Amino acid sequence: MEPAAIAVDHLTKRFGAVTAVDDLSFEVRPGAVTGFLGPNGSGKTTTLRMLLGLVRPTAGRALVGDRPYVAIPRPARTVGAALEASSFHPGRTGLGHLRTLAPQVGVDDARCHEVLELVGLVEAKGRRVQGYSMGMRQRLGLASALLGDPPVVILDEPANGLDPQGIVWLRELLRLFASEGRTILVSSHVLAEVQTTVDDVVIITGGRLVHASPLSGLEDLAERLVVVRTPTPEEVERIAAQHGWTVTHDGGSLVVRGATAQQVGAEAFRVGVELHQLVDRSVELEDVFLRLTASAEDLATRAAGTPRGRVA
Amino acid sequence: MRAALLTEYRKLVSTRMWWVLLLVMVAYLLFIAVVMAFSLATGGGAGGPGAGSAAVPQGVDAATTVYALANPIGYVFPLLVGSLAFTTEFRHRTITSSLLVEPRRGVLVVAKLVSSVVIGLVFGIVGTASVVLGGAPVLAAAGDGAFLASGDVWSLLAWSVVVLTLWTVVGVAFGGLVPNQVAAIVVIVAFTQFVEPIARVVGSAVDALSGVAQFLPGAAADAVLGTSFFGGLGGGATDLLPRWAGLAVLVAYALVFAVAARSTTLRKDIG
Ligand SMILES: Nc1ncnc2c1ncn2[C@@H]1O[C@H](COP(=O)(O)OP(=O)(O)OP(=O)(O)O)[C@@H](O)[C@H]1O
Ligand SMILES: [Mg+2]
Numbered sequence A: 001m002e003p004a005a006i007a008v009d010h011l012t013k014r015f016g017a018v019t020a021v022d023d024l025s026f027e028v029r030p031g032a033v034t035g036f037l038g039p040n041g042s043g044k045t046t047t048l049r050m051l052l053g054l055v056r057p058t059a060g061r062a063l064v065g066d067r068p069y070v071a072i073p074r075p076a077r078t079v080g081a082a083l084e085a086s087s088f089h090p091g092r093t094g095l096g097h098l099r100t101l102a103p104q105v106g107v108d109d110a111r112c113h114e115v116l117e118l119v120g121l122v123e124a125k126g127r128r129v130q131g132y133s134m135g136m137r138q139r140l141g142l143a144s145a146l147l148g149d150p151p152v153v154i155l156d157e158p159a160n161g162l163d164p165q166g167i168v169w170l171r172e173l174l175r176l177f178a179s180e181g182r183t184i185l186v187s188s189h190v191l192a193e194v195q196t197t198v199d200d201v202v203i204i205t206g207g208r209l210v211h212a213s214p215l216s217g218l219e220d221l222a223e224r225l226v227v228v229r230t231p232t233p234e235e236v237e238r239i240a241a242q243h244g245w246t247v248t249h250d251g252g253s254l255v256v257r258g259a260t261a262q263q264v265g266a267e268a269f270r271v272g273v274e275l276h277q278l279v280d281r282s283v284e285l286e287d288v289f290l291r292l293t294a295s296a297e298d299l300a301t302r303a304a305g306t307p308r309g310r311v312a
Numbered sequence B: 001m002r003a004a005l006l007t008e009y010r011k012l013v014s015t016r017m018w019w020v021l022l023l024v025m026v027a028y029l030l031f032i033a034v035v036m037a038f039s040l041a042t043g044g045g046a047g048g049p050g051a052g053s054a055a056v057p058q059g060v061d062a063a064t065t066v067y068a069l070a071n072p073i074g075y076v077f078p079l080l081v082g083s084l085a086f087t088t089e090f091r092h093r094t095i096t097s098s099l100l101v102e103p104r105r106g107v108l109v110v111a112k113l114v115s116s117v118v119i120g121l122v123f124g125i126v127g128t129a130s131v132v133l134g135g136a137p138v139l140a141a142a143g144d145g146a147f148l149a150s151g152d153v154w155s156l157l158a159w160s161v162v163v164l165t166l167w168t169v170v171g172v173a174f175g176g177l178v179p180n181q182v183a184a185i186v187v188i189v190a191f192t193q194f195v196e197p198i199a200r201v202v203g204s205a206v207d208a209l210s211g212v213a214q215f216l217p218g219a220a221a222d223a224v225l226g227t228s229f230f231g232g233l234g235g236g237a238t239d240l241l242p243r244w245a246g247l248a249v250l251v252a253y254a255l256v257f258a259v260a261a262r263s264t265t266l267r268k269d270i271g
Helices: A044-051 A092-103 A109-118 A134-146 A164-179 A191-195 A216-223 A233-243 A261-273 A285-305 B002-013 B017-041 B059-067 B068-073 B076-091 B095-101 B104-144 B151-177 B181-205 B207-213 B216-223 B229-234 B241-262
Strands: A006-016 A017-028 A033-038 A059-064 A080-083 A151-156 A183-188 A200-204 A208-214 A226-227 A248-249 A254-258 A277-280
Touching: A006 A044, A017 A044, A017 A059, A017 A200, A017 A208, A017 B241, A033 A044, A044 A059, A044 A183, A044 B216, A080 A134, A092 A109, A092 A134, A092 B002, A109 A134, A134 A151, A134 A164, A134 A216, A134 B151, A164 A183, A191 A285, A200 A261, A200 A285, A208 A285, A216 A285, A226 A261, A226 A285, A233 A248, A233 A254, A233 A261, A254 A261, A261 A277, A261 B181, B002 B076, B002 B104, B017 B059, B017 B068, B017 B076, B059 B104, B059 B151, B068 B076, B068 B104, B068 B151, B068 B207, B068 B216, B076 B104, B076 B151, B076 B181, B095 B104, B104 B151, B104 B241, B151 B181, B151 B207, B151 B216, B151 B241, B181 B207, B181 B216
Parallel strands: A033 A183, A033 A200, A080 A151, A151 A183
Antiparallel strands: A006 A017, A006 A059, A200 A208, A226 A254, A226 A277, A248 A254
8 A cells, every 4th residue: 555645736616606625735645634724615615526626726736646536546545535424326235335436446346345344334335325414425425435444534624424433443544544554534513523634734715825834834833821829929020021921810810821831930030920710711612713724814804894084 | 358348237126116117017008008909900990190190000910019019009118127237336436446446448338248148038028928818808809819830029028138138238328428316217208208209209290300210229229120100000111220220220229328328437437
């Protein structure tokens, strides 16, 4: 299994007046799970469809390994993809659906049964998809993607409709795939959903890249807050002012921004200030995500919503 | 390509629509064949659009007239089943997973066309058998005989199978051109049941138009069979093309639709 990376290179897609994807570039490395994140309508699905040769880019290109998807011979053996659920013929059984794909993936019926077992659809495989729940469809989509045992796996909102056990199971499966050296790209509009699964994040909004880094890089962007209780708040404020930290009052405690608990504690100890409580407030990545993705839109709405020339 | 063919074949047979259409076709053709055989055998003018005309076919002509019915009466069914090959993919959005396993869109079109020959043969054989099954006993009992030993009859039956198969292929290509399922069904039914019959009647009545009417798909199919339900029964003078030309015209319809489908529907973004 030769690991292939994904490269999105200055990709742009316009649908008439709507620019769904705007000069987007990022890379996805093998051996890791990459979260492709953005709010609704930010262009995730459109990007993945361009990557998979379903939608023609207005400009730019997307490569899997060294070539575009359409140039890969027997692509389902290299790239397994599942886009939105419900793209099944309702009259076909789960097994029947996989069997229609099997010849071109290059696998036999035994493999179809195998992936059905993997995704937990053994009981339902003889039933028509019409009667499948949302989560079962999601699992069937995943089964189709995995049919060719591909080194690259691309999943569009795979956690949608999955129950909590399903989400845990999916996470473990993706972790396993990454440890096998596969390249995994999963989209989601909720960071929390993939936060415990992904190694890297690519965040877009309005079709544009706003952030791409390992997950830890996102943690660095999280604002540091330290909650301090002290009988001498003015002393702490003085220390903060010396170091350029900002302090706000929150009930009986102080909230220090821009420092870690360690830094505040060390400084307080050094100058002999009495502290009764010193806590790092837990990092809320979701806040970072919201800030990153909201900014562009908010700026736009704010700009649009400001009555022109009437700002006194 | 072998894999693509097998995939397309499995897509078609893993749903129920094809045999629903097959059953309806059988019932319809059996009924029409019995009625036609009866009206010809009794020499009456009770049935068919050309009824009441002077020349009622006799003997082996009566038999071939009945046995040729599968094409002019039943061709809507192979057209419809063929059109489903593309329209169901767009209706249920399975075109996405189809193009994921076979992103070469031209290959997809060719695979659908070629694989439809199998289902086309089923419709051809079953449809042709239906008119024989319905017509032969009536002709034997009430008319001049069933003529099932006649070489002409067997050659006609063989061509009937070929033509119905070709209709299936034309249907596939048409479905690619009009991927909206409802639209495709409406157009196929309207064209086969109203537009073409009227056009051919007008064509056979107006000399200047008969040259054009020959190239209508139904007229081309009649040319392959060598009998015309509209021309023959009505005693009209619709000129038919030679058999080879009829075949060529039907194949040309399939090819033109297929190329058009490739450069419209299948050039677009899928999503
Ligand atoms: N075929 C299309 N025609 C016109 N506009 C489209 C088309 N497909 C997508 N868009 C637009 O492109 C933008 C991006 O859509 P896309 O589906 O890629 O977003 P997404 O990030 O996948 O959103 P979600 O989280 O809701 O799935 C949206 O504004 C959408 O309306
Ligand atoms: Mg989406």
